[in-house]
Amino acid sequence: MLEVKDLNVFYGGIHALKGITFSVREGQVVTLIGANGAGKSTTLRAISGLVKPRSGEITFMGQNLLQVPAHKIVSLGVSHVPEGRRIFANLTVLENLEMGAYTRKDKNLDEDLKRVFKRFPRLEERRRQVGGTLSGGEQQMLAIGRALMLKPKLLVMDEPSMGLAPLLVREIFSIIKEINEQGTTILLVEQNAHMALSIADYAYVLETGRIVTEGPAEELAKSESIRKAYLGH
Amino acid sequence: MTRTKSLLKVPVVMVALALLYLGLIAGFSHNPYYMQILNMAAINTIMAVSLNLINGFTGQFSIGHAGFMGVGAYVAAVCSVFYKIPYLVALLCGALAAAVVGLVVGIPTLRLKGDYLAIATLGFAEIIRVIIVNIQKVGGPRGFLGIPPYTNLLWTYLFAVGTVVVISNFVNSSPGRACLAVREDEVAAESMGVNATKYKVIAFVMGAFFAGLGGGLLVHLLSIAHPTMFTFLKSVDFLIMIVVGGQGSITGSVTAASFITVISEALRKFEVWRMLAYSLVLIMIMLTRPQGLLGGKELTWEGIVNVPGRLRRFRLPKVGGGRVGTTGH
Ligand SMILES: Nc1ncnc2c1ncn2[C@@H]1O[C@H](COP(=O)(O)OP(=O)(O)O)[C@@H](O)[C@H]1O
Ligand SMILES: [Mg+2]
Numbered sequence: 001m002l003e004v005k006d007l008n009v010f011y012g013g014i015h016a017l018k019g020i021t022f023s024v025r026e027g028q029v030v031t032l033i034g035a036n037g038a039g040k041s042t043t044l045r046a047i048s049g050l051v052k053p054r055s056g057e058i059t060f061m062g063q064n065l066l067q068v069p070a071h072k073i074v075s076l077g078v079s080h081v082p083e084g085r086r087i088f089a090n091l092t093v094l095e096n097l098e099m100g101a102y103t104r105k106d107k108n109l110d111e112d113l114k115r116v117f118k119r120f121p122r123l124e125e126r127r128r129q130v131g132g133t134l135s136g137g138e139q140q141m142l143a144i145g146r147a148l149m150l151k152p153k154l155l156v157m158d159e160p161s162m163g164l165a166p167l168l169v170r171e172i173f174s175i176i177k178e179i180n181e182q183g184t185t186i187l188l189v190e191q192n193a194h195m196a197l198s199i200a201d202y203a204y205v206l207e208t209g210r211i212v213t214e215g216p217a218e219e220l221a222k223s224e225s226i227r228k229a230y231l232g233h
Numbered sequence: 234m235t236r237t238k239s240l241l242k243v244p245v246v247m248v249a250l251a252l253l254y255l256g257l258i259a260g261f262s263h264n265p266y267y268m269q270i271l272n273m274a275a276i277n278t279i280m281a282v283s284l285n286l287i288n289g290f291t292g293q294f295s296i297g298h299a300g301f302m303g304v305g306a307y308v309a310a311v312c313s314v315f316y317k318i319p320y321l322v323a324l325l326c327g328a329l330a331a332a333v334v335g336l337v338v339g340i341p342t343l344r345l346k347g348d349y350l351a352i353a354t355l356g357f358a359e360i361i362r363v364i365i366v367n368i369q370k371v372g373g374p375r376g377f378l379g380i381p382p383y384t385n386l387l388w389t390y391l392f393a394v395g396t397v398v399v400i401s402n403f404v405n406s407s408p409g410r411a412c413l414a415v416r417e418d419e420v421a422a423e424s425m426g427v428n429a430t431k432y433k434v435i436a437f438v439m440g441a442f443f444a445g446l447g448g449g450l451l452v453h454l455l456s457i458a459h460p461t462m463f464t465f466l467k468s469v470d471f472l473i474m475i476v477v478g479g480q481g482s483i484t485g486s487v488t489a490a491s492f493i494t495v496i497s498e499a500l501r502k503f504e505v506w507r508m509l510a511y512s513l514v515l516i517m518i519m520l521t522r523p524q525g526l527l528g529g530k531e532l533t534w535e536g537i538v539n540v541p542g543r544l545r546r547f548r549l550p551k552v553g554g555g556r557v558g559t560t561g562h
Contacts (some may be wrong), residue, residue, distance in 0.1 A: 048424055050420065050423065050424070069428070070424070071423055071426045071427055071428040071429070072426075073426075073428055074424065074425065074426030076385065079424075080424040082421060082424055084422075086418050086420065086421035087421070088413075088414060088417040088418060089417060089418075090417055091413065091414075091417060092528065095410075098410070099410065099414050099425050100425055100429075101409070102407075102411065102414070102425050102426055102427055103425070103427075116462065119486045129340030137385075146425070150426075
């Protein structure tokens with residue numbers, strides 16, 4: 001579904017991605033794990049068109065994404081839940097969700113709002129509350145719900161566990177798994193390798209801009225070197 | 234839905250203001266000086282509300298609003314004086330010219346994130362002024378005299394209402410939502426599929442259009458256009474109006490524009506002190522109410538009727554609800 005080939009991204013003189021290649025198959029949860037600064041967010045930004053790669057290829061369902069501006073990539077069915085959530089702090093929960101469906105031609109959102117509220121009942125209770133007053137976990141739910149309003153084919157998530165208590169992290173990850181089971185392909189970027197490997201089908205390990213290991217998530221979770229470097233045991 | 238409700242609120246506030254204006258007119262119509270102040274208040278309302286669309290609702294930082302006013306003023310004056318074009322058409326030409334200039338300034342600068350717009354608008358307003366000074370045909374530094382005095386309170390008021398209605402409808406429309414999203418978080422808006430540059434340009438050009446309209450009204454009110462009427466200090470006046478009224482509040486801009494027009498007239502005798510007084514007022518507002526008098530909220534009937542209740546609640550330690558400006562990090 002998504003193919004990334006030999007991708008190189010620079011920030012000025014900083015070579016952030018040094019030729020990474022990976023793919024996401026339809027129906028899977030694929031995770032990119034790696035330490036802080038490895039280049040995970042940069043990879044996702046390149047996919048969403050928010051940074052321009054110097055070289056390489058990104059194809060989504062046969063279409064070359066490098067030719068498509070950021071705001072059009074969304075309408076192809078790629079939804080990005082950005083790092084740090086980036087919800088609209090001064091808009092209400094409902095307005096945030098409506099913004100999520102911004103590119104949709106049909107403006108019949110009631111059914112999708114119902115679907116999102118069913119998955120996140122806490123958002124429904126707070127639908128008139130402004131985003132900035134939600135707790136961290138609720139903001140993450142809102143960010144995911146907002147991305148789901150587009151009915152994406154591919155949901156791209158940047159560190160959904162960031163800054164959340166362990167219990168909430170578990171809740172968010174089981175929701176991610178559920179979303180996947182209902183048919184949405186997921187590309188998940190995480191520092192929390194343990195949680196990411198527990199729900200992913202396939203995993204890539206990113207180190208300072210290069211992919212150093214890849215394999216089925218279950219195998220990586222058992223591998224000695226991965227456990228030492230990323231799982232802390 | 235909330236949206237239709239808020240659409241109804243603005244006309245209600247405008248009717249209230251209309252009644253207030255009518256009252257003032259009835260009281261002051263024998264005094265042309267007071268009539269002039271009312272006209273200025275309406276024109277400043279147009280300027281403040283249109284600047285608020287750019288700065289308050291879309292989160293950009295334009296500091297050359299008087300430049301667009303100048304473009305509209307001189308183009309409308311030229312249309313009236315040299316080509317004898319009917320008043321309303323001349324105003325429209327001025328507004329369109331300002332919009333075109335807005336497009337030319339906006340497209341290259343609004344593609345960039347950051348403060349380029351501030352620098353560009355500042356430079357642009359100065360360039361406009363220098364150009365005007367050097368065109369002898371429109372009077373150069375002496376000013377453009379003999380513009381027919383077609384503007385009266387009926388027109389300024391109608392155009393002020395029109396501006397408020399158009400801009401508040403826009404803000405509550407789907408493109409207006411996109412502007413709000415850009416203001417809140419440009420990157421997040423783009424990842425929702427909002428073409429941020431496009432909506433920044435739309436807001437900027439619309440703002441320039443109405444500023445040009447304000448300029449045309451002004452010179453047909455005063456019968457004169459002068460380069461010193463459209464300087465950076467004038468732009469600062471409009472900035473102060475939206476900061477005082479609250480960025481992102483239309484009724485706030487209307488109130489602040491009217492209020493500041495009257496106050497600065499009252500302080501005219503102390504012209505040298507005016508800037509000092511402005512600075513003091515601004516510092517006070519920044520210290521006590523950085524979001525402006527109304528913040529991002531609108532004045533509504535319910536709000537006005539509820540004032541006693543709110544005051545009562547205010548004394549309790551806990552004040553609930555409201556829009557709070559925390560960011561999601
Ligand atoms: N906007 C930027 N400007 C310059 N360097 C950046 C920028 N964003 C990220 N980087 C650098 O690129 C590298 C990868 O960053 P990032 O993709 O954010 O990593 P991760 O998400 O894995 O923590 C880091 O060395 C980081 O310092
Ligand atoms: Mg990151």
